[in-house]
Amino acid sequence: MLTSSLSASSTELVINILALVLEEGKPLDRAYSHNFSGLKLAAEEQAKITWVTGDLLRRLNLYCYLADVKTDEIERTGSRLLNVWHRFNDLPLPNLQYALKVDETEYLIRLEKAKGDEALWDGCPEWLDEMGSQQLGEAWPRERKALLQAPKRYLRCNTLKNSPDELQAVLLKESVETVPVDGVEGALEVLSNSALFKTEAFKAGRFEQQDAGSQQIASVVDAKPGMRVIDACAGAGGKTLSIAAQMEGKGRLLAMDVEQWKLDNLKQRARRAGAHNVETRIIASSKTIKRLKLSADRVLLDVPCSGLGVLKRNPDSKWRDTPERFPVLVDLQKQILQSYSRMVKVGGILVYATCSIMTEENRAQVDQFLADNEHFEFIEDELISPADTGFDGFYYAKLKRISE
Known part of the structure; x- marks a missing residue:
């Protein structure tokens, strides 16, 4: 969760990334690569950009509804979308030179209406909500809400090169704090906001970044x-x-x-x-x-x-x-x-x-x-x-x- 607003330049980057995904159909990872390539961004600022972009996409229909913008017009109306995102998260608006303003009265009216639509509030498109209800029945609302959450970061200890305890100690020396994951042998959850792929531990092949659920699938083999x-x-x-x-x-x-x-x-x-x-x-x-x-x-x-x-x-x-x-x-x-x-x-x-x-x-x-x-x-x-x-x-x- 962010505690400060995005800078003007980072806000523009978020808008550019969203435009590539939503208007040109590029996968998110390629949109990141396209926009970050050649830039000398601090790791913390890049992490903020990816966090905000991810949160916007997890609840895109909600934020677009609150901002009264269309997904295929992000390049033109993205400034209002980002203003609404900051307003929704109780953060000061970014200092953009040219930005579409948010009508406070209209925003509050839309916010109250959105609270009455659970699928919209959970960032779920209509087609997916219908499919989830058909296939999972009463279990779907819980899963829908869970899929709204930001993902945690997990590592798989490479036991060809070290034990989980050894990996934890090595990572801590590089300011990466981790804890073991209950029920998933060899999995570590990353607690610190660290650039994992720049660590010497990663370069030495001591770990791979892999979701704990994915690690469970491999273990079943x-x-x-x-x-x-x-x-x-x-x-x-x-x-x-x-x-x-x-x-x-x-x-x-x-x-x-x-x-x-x-x-x-x-x-x-x-x-x-x-x-x-x-x-x-x-x-x-x-x-x-x-x-x-x-x-x-x-x-x-x-x-x-x-x-x-x-x-x-x-x-x-x-x-x-x-x-x-x-x-x-x-x-x-x-x-x-x-x-x-x-x-x-x-x-x-x-x-x-x-x-x-x-x-x-x-x-x-x-x-x-x-x-x-x-x-x-x-x-x-x-x-x-x-x-x-x-x-x-x-x-x-x-x-x-x-x-x-």
């Missing part, structure tokens, strides 16, 4: 030294590196994806982490999967999904995505689960995972797969609830292959 493990939708490899640590660097860990640039990034991260048993492979066609039939002790399918469990961390997706994309993703998940499950050997374990909390992407997918595949049996599943844990939202199901 339960990979042992000497096993053959496949992370078939590896992306940039956060879970891959966690699995490598489980394996103590022994055995074969194959990280696969359909995008080469993600695998290239993973190679760099693996080198820094000392995860020498990680091998990357592009999925060029269905033949890539067929060649690995019945070969793996463990297969993790962290499938493409709506991301509706990680809206705290990626709030821009609420405003860039549309409900029409959802059934396309559900169909893709079904295809991946059906095809990639062939890589699990008899007696091996398949872990299906998403960063969504929606039933249709989670248990419904698993139930349908089991109905269509008598070669697998259900072991367990869990929804990692943002409302219950404070983490990002994830789901996993653990299945065992019992026959060819």
